[in-house]
Amino acid sequence: MAVSSPPQPPSRPEGGDEDDDNVRVLRPRRAAPADAIRPTRAEINLGHLRHNLRVMERAVGRTGRASSPGIPEIWGVLKADAYGHGAPAVARTLERAGIGGLCVALLEEGLELRAAGITVPILVMGGYYGPHHRGLEEALEGRLTPVLYHAEQIEALARLARDRDAGPLAFHLKFDTGMARLGASRHAADELLGLVSHTQGVAMTGLMSHLACADSSDAEPTLAQLRLFESIVRAAKARGLAPRHCHVANSAGAIAFAASRFDAVRPGIALYGVSPFEAPPTEQIEPIASDLRPVMRVRSEIVALRTVADGERVGYGHTWRAEGERRIATIPMGYADGLSRALSNRGHVVVRGRRAPIVGIVSMDLTTVDVTDIPGAALGDEVVFLGTQDGPLGSAQVTSEEIAKLLGTIPWEVVTSISRRVPRFYREP
Ligand SMILES: Cc1ncc(COP(=O)(O)O)c(C=O)c1O
Structure with missing residues (x-):
């Protein structure tokens, strides 16, 4: 493709x-x-x-x-x-x-x-x-x-x-x-x-x-x-x-x-x-x-990775606290890109073909994800916010229906919310 x-x-x-x-x-x-x-x-x-x-x-x-x-x-x-x-x-x-x-x-x-x-x-x-x-x-x-x-x-x-x-x-x-x-x-x-x-x-x-x-x-x-x-x-x-x-x-x-x-x-x-x-x-x-086949897929990559110790807190307001040692990945997509702040501590992404939870508060340009259960997660790995990803750990997806349900809205609002700051790349199979 x-x-x-x-x-x-x-x-x-x-x-x-x-x-x-x-x-x-x-x-x-x-x-x-x-x-x-x-x-x-x-x-x-x-x-x-x-x-x-x-x-x-x-x-x-x-x-x-x-x-x-x-x-x-x-x-x-x-x-x-x-x-x-x-x-x-x-x-x-x-x-x-x-x-x-x-x-x-x-x-x-x-x-x-x-x-x-x-x-x-x-x-x-x-x-x-x-x-x-x-x-x-x-x-x-x-x-x-x-x-x-x-x-x-x-x-x-x-x-x-x-x-x-x-x-x-x-x-x-x-x-x-x-x-x-x-x-x-x-x-x-x-x-x-x-x-x-x-x-x-x-x-x-x-x-x-x-x-x-x-x-x-x-x-x-x-x-x-x-x-x-x-x-x-x-x-x-x-x-x-x-x-x-x-x-x-x-x-x-x-x-x-x-x-x-x-x-x-x-x-x-x-x-x-x-x-x-x-x-x-x-x-x-x-x-x-x-x-019907979803036309839009939203993806980014891991740009920072860190290990946080048991009890350490992540993000604005310290709303998430690590239970045991955890690996936290930072992704350059935030609410200004259309990733709702209401997904903080609730939404999921896909990394290496497996779902990982969003942890902490989604900020304007960045989101943090717990990748402890994604063996091999590394800088530069693709992260899917919307759509399907096939990876070494399998195949998983996040749908606009799922996001809409979490947010108490409809898929129409999920797709129209991806802001103009996010470039659209057109794929021809
Ligand atoms: C007048 C009108 N017609 C058609 C549509 C298409 O609706 P849908 O996206 O549910 O197919 C809309 C969208 O809201 C609309 O406002």
Whole structure:
């Protein structure tokens, strides 16, 4: 397996906060592999990413790239820097693998992908376009499809079409069917669909919603959302509107609810190789969930080793005390890299193919690990914080599910927390 530098965007340097367009676009500088002096890095397995796309394609009944009636397209969710995996490289890989479209949360994220040369349709799901919706112009120039949910936004898009003498400008209309987060109220559906059907210069090419409980063992909340969404789709059709893409499903919905697939599904976490189901999935779903392969692996190396005597204490606050003589390894990864401080005295890492406990407090840049039970542990040994390691003592892993459980959160937060200080290295099997 080769380890390479990430595919670089052809233009626009990363970093800085240039204000070269109307909209100020935040471009945080990521640590680049070329700058990596520390051995701490996130390895992104692009082969696994492609594999997970195929798993999701099979799950929804797709067999090839061509669009066929009744078979949903896959629109991968790449918000938050592709869940921490590095959006440009993830987008390029998925585009080459034939994905139908991509979804981001922010306008800035969509523009970043266009600057990286991505050409597939990109949906901006956050629905926020800045003061007076001026960002809609930016979206248009970036060939991004805005998600709208308010009459004012539709009117702003129509004004833009008039001012530019442009053909109908495409957008997706979002309804809230039970998440109570973003989207027009179902009670406003008639009024809003009426406005859409009478407004010149705009084209509602998509109709969408978002599922709140698709990963739950209780199907009823999802079925209720689907019933509501179907009634909105019918109302749209009754007004002569014909959205090409109706979509509601996240990873869990796409896998578990055939009725949620409509024309497209929007998986995020499953593409990154993590099962969206916390509870053990049903017999039918289990083979899909267990076929997913984690895309991110986070590793570093032992940079210091010491023996501490019985009763000696380790780290800030002296929270850990050696029972007998112990070997303590120091690893250059801390909470500023996304290794939660809440893993202090609780988490594990893998060294030489065997798990070893984190001892003492995780500090900003460094973590201490008890390697007494890892025979042969030496300076320079690889330490895995997330993922699998095969070593002379066997094979062991730390999963994002395990870390999430310890932290009382979800794997989504674990992977998106790996900070931009950690360079991403892209692996091509
Ligand atoms: C609107 C929307 N669609 C799809 C997704 C993808 O969800 P998941 O990562 O659970 O597949 C998200 C993520 O939270 C989302 O906000």
